[in-house]
Amino acid sequence: MYKCSLERMTDKIKTFSKFGATGNGGITRYSLSKEAIMARNEFKRRMEAIGAIIEVDDLANMYATLPGSDPNAKRIVMGSHVDSVKNGGNYDGILGVISAMEVLETIAEQKIPHKHPITAMIWTNEEGSLYPPAMMCSGIVCYDYLPDDIKEKFKEEDMMKSKSIIDGKTTFGEALEKSGFKGDRKYRLSPEKYLCMFETHIEQGPILEEAGNDIGVVDCVLGMFNYRLKFYGQAAHAGTFPMKKRKDAFYAASQALCYLHEEIDKLGYPDLVYTTGEVVCHPSVHTVIPDYFDFSFDARHEDPKVLEEVLAIVKSCANKAWAGCTCKVEKMWNRDTVYWDEKLVSYVKEAAEECGVSHQYIHSGAGHDAQFVAYMLPTTMIFVQSKNGLSHCEEEYSSPEQCTSGATVMLNAVLKADAE
Amino acid sequence: MYKCSLERMTDKIKTFSKFGATGNGGITRYSLSKEAIMARNEFKRRMEAIGAIIEVDDLANMYATLPGSDPNAKRIVMGSHVDSVKNGGNYDGILGVISAMEVLETIAEQKIPHKHPITAMIWTNEEGSLYPPAMMCSGIVCYDYLPDDIKEKFKEEDMMKSKSIIDGKTTFGEALEKSGFKGDRKYRLSPEKYLCMFETHIEQGPILEEAGNDIGVVDCVLGMFNYRLKFYGQAAHAGTFPMKKRKDAFYAASQALCYLHEEIDKLGYPDLVYTTGEVVCHPSVHTVIPDYFDFSFDARHEDPKVLEEVLAIVKSCANKAWAGCTCKVEKMWNRDTVYWDEKLVSYVKEAAEECGVSHQYIHSGAGHDAQFVAYMLPTTMIFVQSKNGLSHCEEEYSSPEQCTSGATVMLNAVLKADAE
Secondary structure, three states: OOOOOHHHHHHHHHHHOOOOEOOOOOEOOOOOOHHHHHHHHHHHHHHHHOOOEEEEOOOOOEEEEEOOOOOOOOEEEEEEEOOOOOOEOOOOOHHHHHHHHHHHHHHHHOOOOOOOOEEEEEEOOOOOOOOOOOOHHHHHHOHHHOOHHHHOOOOHHHHHOOEOOOOOOOEHHHHHHHHOOOOOHHHOOOOOOEEEEEEEEEOOOOHHHHHOOOEEEEEEEOEEEEEEEEEEOEOOEOOOOOHHHOEOHHHHHHHHHHHHHHHHHHHOOOOOEEEOOOEEEEOOOOOEOOOEEEEEEEEEEOOHHHHHHHHHHHHHHHHOOEOOEEEEEEEEEEEOOEEOOHHHHHHHHHHHHHOOOOEEEEEEOOOOHHHHHOOOOOEEEEEEOOHHHOOOOOOOOOOHHHHHHHHHHHHHHHHHHHHO | OOOOOHHHHHHHHHHHOOOOEOOOOOEOOOOOOHHHHHHHHHHHHHHHHOOOEEEEOOOOOEEEEEOOOOOOOOEEEEEEEOOOOOOEOOOOOHHHHHHHHHHHHHHHHOOOOOOOOEEEEEEOOOOOOOOOOOOHHHHHHOHHHOOHHHHOOOOHHHHHOOEOOOOOOOEHHHHHHHHOOOOOHHHOOOOOOEEEEEEEEEOOOOHHHHHOOOEEEEEEEOEEEEEEEEEEOEOOEOOOOOHHHOEOHHHHHHHHHHHHHHHHHHHOOOOOEEEOOOEEEEOOOOOEOOOEEEEEEEEEEOOHHHHHHHHHHHHHHHHOOEOOEEEEEEEEEEEOOEEOOHHHHHHHHHHHHHOOOOEEEEEEOOOOHHHHHOOOOOEEEEEEOOHHHOOOOOOOOOOHHHHHHHHHHHHHHHHHHHHO
């Protein structure tokens, strides 16, 4: 049983929190931005300092590898991302990178023997906050292994043309060229060169905190679907158009949202989550009745039958009259539940037990690069407790002790995989 | 009884519809934009052709005047605006300018005798679509005569600093300098030089069409209030945060909106209109529970007691729990009902009767430059039927015959004021 360093982890958390700091406790660090490049350079500097070999593939994914005793053995990789959402926190993504660095630093410092090369990795553009979609580069790298309906969303050619949501012009491909981090395709993660993958991540929910456990042994990523509900009304002047003749798309959407909550809550599934986070209102002028409104609908649950029941309710919105408006329900995407590799899950569980870290099994509600890798390599994840369950916001927090426990569990699980 | 020319009106409607045409039947013609300047130049060209004297004040308000027989008589002014909302129609505002031009053209062509000088006028920036607020320049010109609570919204100094909603940088003052239409303050509309004002405008509602009347004899502009309802929740990740702990600001706002409709509709006032047209959702990302949502609330009715009842319901939202979120209700502005000058209203009514134009009394639900002028000069308005009651959208339509009837009624009403 080996232990990671609380002091070194604390220093890394503090240092990386500076790259893109908003001044309000969080960060905005879009992929390939100058802030993200500062984080990449810090990663490179620290990994070179322990003698790791740095490789960068053609998608700017970065790999820092400590060689093992067997020159023919495949690599064990640990990784996550350094990019964030707008006004995000100091842990989502970056904690998985810091933890992977910490594992390599501990191995180097304590000269821990290992057969396989061990790699710490940065995935490019996991959030997709500037260049959608999320998990873009794991989608491209794992493309050949993905199910067909996911595949079609991650065609490399299309991804390169993804436009900046800020200027509506710059493409991801251009940002990649400009970043100075476009390397060689031959370095991409592949089953020929890599044995398995671990990703440490904050929970982003309140389950571990409520149960009083520091670490989650993740067994799956929940299945989900993402739809769009669109409401079509009629624009007219706020002061002159009688109420009884109005077709107000915002009011229609509000009625439908209340109906959705009412009907879905009747199903009574406590583990189900659903979210209507993205909103468009047109023309959004105080003197005009809105003629168009849409919102996203994202639902997640392990059991596909539960998701089917929810989807039936969502689809039923299209058949109803909402404040005189028509409604269209459009599918954006869905995914089935992805189960992690059983053997790797058991290594994480054993490592947590042996290290005396409080833990429990948990599902992942969020999507992560690891879930695309799971179609290609044996893969698993480790969760670290999130304070108040908050994430994708500046209040995101996990204590340095919990973060260090996460790294310690990953280190020992990696060594179990190495000894296999 | 004199008649305006259908042919000349049709030509003007067609010509002005080109300046800022969107290609979908409507226009986008922001104040002081190159499209608006094309409209101003056309106004100048046509008014100079009939011998009118052109004056431009320091706010770019334009005045074209035909002298009368009495050199000491005050002017009678007719006017409206040439600017539009985004994707607006070919009638809102511009019809009042075209009708004023048509009245002068008819007077010139038919050599109709009149004592007072008669002026056709363009008000700058009525919509406030690019540089808020609406009715900016009538607010500045009539400033000294406005009630205190309206006054404070129209300080000239503040107005000049109003920033473009497109680039967030250019100020109205800068746009004014750059336009080439900044004239002399001495030309501003004033009670020393002007006797009274008429404004012809489309109804922007379905009342005249339903009653089968071409023209509305407007008796007042409805009192109104504009509030903002703000909902504060907690951002968290869509996939990981249990439903029962969520504070979803969009859901909160939707519940409140349904509640508002339910409670206000119970009051049972058929003439009341209220609108929630402007919406802000933060962060508006499909994987994040919204932590902030707000919407505008605009209510209009002739009777201040009715507005008070509605306002009490709006304010009650702040005391309720909406999906775990808090709610703030903030006043933006309000105005009392403005009644038009009784004598001018009777001239319009008599003119419509004498010209055999179908007509009725009507309230104005929308705000117009005339309502600020009403604090300074005797003022009234004439409405022209709107097809399907639509306005502030590209479908806006009034037939050339109806538009010509409006001009004819205004011409004869102006001549009655002239003969007073």
